[in-house]
Amino acid sequence: MLTPETASPGLLFSSFLFRSDLHTKEELKSFWEDRFGKSFSFVPEQNPLIEYYSKEMGLPLFRIFFLTSKSFARDSLLEVKFDSLKWENLWARDQKRMVNVDIGFLSLENFLLATTKNYSHRVYLGQNIFADLTYYFHQGSFQAFDWTYPDFVDSAKKEFLEWGRSFLLNSLVNNTKQ
Numbered sequence: 001m002l003t004p005e006t007a008s009p010g011l012l013f014s015s016f017l018f019r020s021d022l023h024t025k026e027e028l029k030s031f032w033e034d035r036f037g038k039s040f041s042f043v044p045e046q047n048p049l050i051e052y053y054s055k056e057m058g059l060p061l062f063r064i065f066f067l068t069s070k071s072f073a074r075d076s077l078l079e080v081k082f083d084s085l086k087w088e089n090l091w092a093r094d095q096k097r098m099v100n101v102d103i104g105f106l107s108l109e110n111f112l113l114a115t116t117k118n119y120s121h122r123v124y125l126g127q128n129i130f131a132d133l134t135y136y137f138h139q140g141s142f143q144a145f146d147w148t149y150p151d152f153v154d155s156a157k158k159e160f161l162e163w164g165r166s167f168l169l170n171s172l173v174n175n176t177k178q
Contacts, residue, residue, distance in 0.1 A: 013104035
């Protein structure tokens, strides 16, 4: 009889795109870490969709990424995505988002983003949430797809995710030695 193996854990990811006249990166880091513990942060220089988001959110916009320093079960992605939708509503003004929160999951094999939008390459997770396979790990680095969001394609963001993968790998190796 076959029994399913427990999937290896990974790191939770978040991207906060926010009005910097309404929120600070320190405030959002504290908000994230109060929920998920100490996290690593990265401020990307390139944000090609700022103009797109500014139509809803206004300006000035600022972005910060977080990766947790402790691992989580893969099925936590769905719950955290629901939390992020509540946060966006909490911070909204006049039915418009002032903070856009992207939630993802970094594993040794890939990087996923959770989304409410269906598309041909997205996998249904349940409760109207889909997983967008954004990167897969192959021959020592993360590889993008044709559909990878423009916001995630530049080398600095990819390097941050690859650094996170190395951190995760070292954490998992050290936990098995104990």
